[in-house]
Amino acid sequence: MIEVKDLYKRFGELEVLKGISVDIKESEVVCVIGPSGSGKSTFLRCLNLLEMPTSGDIIIDGEKVTDKGTNINKIREEAGMVFQHFNLFPHKTTLQNVALAPIKVRKLTNEEAEKRAHDLLKKVGLEDKANVYPSALSGGQKQRVAIARALAMHPKVMLFDEPTSALDPEMVGDVLDVMKDLAQAGMTMVVVTHEMGFAREVGDRVLFMDDGVIVEQGTPEDIFSNAKHERTRSFLSKIL
Amino acid sequence: MITIEITSFSLFFGLILGTISGLGKLSRKTIFRYPCIVYIDFIRGTPLLVQILLFYYGIPGLYSNATGNSLQIDPILAGIIVCSINSGAYIAEIVRGGIQSIDKGQMEAARSLGMNERLAMREIILPQAFRRIIPPLGNEFIALLKDSSLLAVIGVHELLKSGQLYISRTFAAFPVYIAVALMYLVLTIVISRIVAYSERRLGVSDRS
Ligand SMILES: Nc1ncnc2c1ncn2[C@@H]1O[C@H](COP(=O)(O)OP(=O)(O)OP(=O)(O)O)[C@@H](O)[C@H]1O
Ligand SMILES: [Mg+2]
Numbered sequence: 001m002i003e004v005k006d007l008y009k010r011f012g013e014l015e016v017l018k019g020i021s022v023d024i025k026e027s028e029v030v031c032v033i034g035p036s037g038s039g040k041s042t043f044l045r046c047l048n049l050l051e052m053p054t055s056g057d058i059i060i061d062g063e064k065v066t067d068k069g070t071n072i073n074k075i076r077e078e079a080g081m082v083f084q085h086f087n088l089f090p091h092k093t094t095l096q097n098v099a100l101a102p103i104k105v106r107k108l109t110n111e112e113a114e115k116r117a118h119d120l121l122k123k124v125g126l127e128d129k130a131n132v133y134p135s136a137l138s139g140g141q142k143q144r145v146a147i148a149r150a151l152a153m154h155p156k157v158m159l160f161d162e163p164t165s166a167l168d169p170e171m172v173g174d175v176l177d178v179m180k181d182l183a184q185a186g187m188t189m190v191v192v193t194h195e196m197g198f199a200r201e202v203g204d205r206v207l208f209m210d211d212g213v214i215v216e217q218g219t220p221e222d223i224f225s226n227a228k229h230e231r232t233r234s235f236l237s238k239i240l
Numbered sequence: 241m242i243t244i245e246i247t248s249f250s251l252f253f254g255l256i257l258g259t260i261s262g263l264g265k266l267s268r269k270t271i272f273r274y275p276c277i278v279y280i281d282f283i284r285g286t287p288l289l290v291q292i293l294l295f296y297y298g299i300p301g302l303y304s305n306a307t308g309n310s311l312q313i314d315p316i317l318a319g320i321i322v323c324s325i326n327s328g329a330y331i332a333e334i335v336r337g338g339i340q341s342i343d344k345g346q347m348e349a350a351r352s353l354g355m356n357e358r359l360a361m362r363e364i365i366l367p368q369a370f371r372r373i374i375p376p377l378g379n380e381f382i383a384l385l386k387d388s389s390l391l392a393v394i395g396v397h398e399l400l401k402s403g404q405l406y407i408s409r410t411f412a413a414f415p416v417y418i419a420v421a422l423m424y425l426v427l428t429i430v431i432s433r434i435v436a437y438s439e440r441r442l443g444v445s446d447r448s
């Protein structure tokens with residue numbers, strides 16, 4: 001479903017991605033782990049073209065999105081993104097946050113979009129917060145709204161960039177539960193995370209990135225218990 | 241009152257001009273960015289008094305040299321035009337600062353939902369920036385109100401000029417100038433109250 005071929009990304013002199021190739025199948029949950037600065041976020045952001053790759057190809061659903069002519073906005077409609085710092089729209093209510101893009105981009109009527117938003121807020125357990133502003137929500141609640149907002153576009157794939165690392169520990173579980181439900185419902189997901197428990201339980205595959213390359217990949221079992229590379233083992237020993 | 245009239249009109253047109261040129265200065269396209277930078281720097285780098293004289297005497301002079309006809313601009317209209325152009329440049333910088341103060345993540349979130357740049361600006365960035373620029377806009381309003389007194393030199397009967405005319409009849413310089421000063425003071429206090437009030441009204445929902 002997503003095919004990445006020999007992806008390079010450079011910021012000025014700094015080469016951040018140095019030849020990433022990976023295939024992601026429909027309904028697969030891929031967790032990306034690795035040390036800070038290894039290029040995990042950059043990789044994820046390339047997938048919905050928030051960063052333009054320097055070279056290499058990304059093919060989503062048979063369409064080469066790295067071609068000059070592709071409509072970037074169309075690609076982004078199909079790839080929901082969840083950020084570490086939520087990035088909710090502070091001047092809109094929870095419901096408006098979720099309903100805005102379906103109305104403005106998908107051209108749903110207000111009623112359709114609001115119904116969809118209500119359903120999604122219910123799904124993430126926040127139907128009673130529909131009419132409050134983000135400032136009145138806890139971090140965990142904000143992140144669940146952000147997930148609902150991304151889902152409201154009915155994307156084909158969901159990209160998560162450390163969705164729980166800005167949260168108080170007691171909030172992490174609620175967000176991970178929502179993500180688990182999503183995975184079980186068959187959503188294709190790419191998750192950059194430090195939550196090894198989540199990766200182990202929900203991930204179909206784990207990618208270990210270091211210094212701009214995928215050093216090693218495999219099932220959670222392969223990576224967490226039988227890592228072949230020294231770099232993987234030393235990273236895991238530091239965080240587990 | 242002419243002072244209020246000129247100031248309000250100028251602020252209104254200045255806001256339009258300032259929003260356009262503030263956005264223009266942020267544009268990636270050089271053809272938009274460059275003229276805006278020149279406009280903003282020229283206006284902010286020259287005294288308003290010079291701009292008033294240049295517009296009121298300089299331009300008609302140029303016109304009559306070129307065509308042989310004379311051109312008389314209505315002083316009030318000239319005042320509104322010059323003050324609009326002048327405040328537009330200051331407001332452009334306020335608008336630009338307001339937009340740049342919005343967290344980058346807001347634009348990214350909007351774009352990641354498939355919104356194009358225009359839509360994201362209109363729905364997400366500008367409404368938030370607008371709330372933030374209300375206080376500096378209030379300051380600009382006050383500055384403009386005081387600066388409009390410079391229009392006395394081209395014979396606009398605003399507050400200061402009216403005072404001067406009154407003095408020329410009564411020779412009571414001190415009491416009249418004090419009265420004029422106090423009237424400006426009352427106006428500026430009223431404006432800052434209004435600004436503080438609208439800031440509070442709009443601030444309620446704006447904390448992320
Ligand atoms: N827009 C940018 N301009 C310049 N350098 C950047 C930019 N974005 C990222 N980088 C650099 O690229 C490198 C990789 O960044 P990236 O955010 O992808 O790492 P990461 O693996 O997500 O790390 P972390 O775990 O800390 O989030 C870092 O050295 C970072 O400073
Ligand atoms: Mg990162």
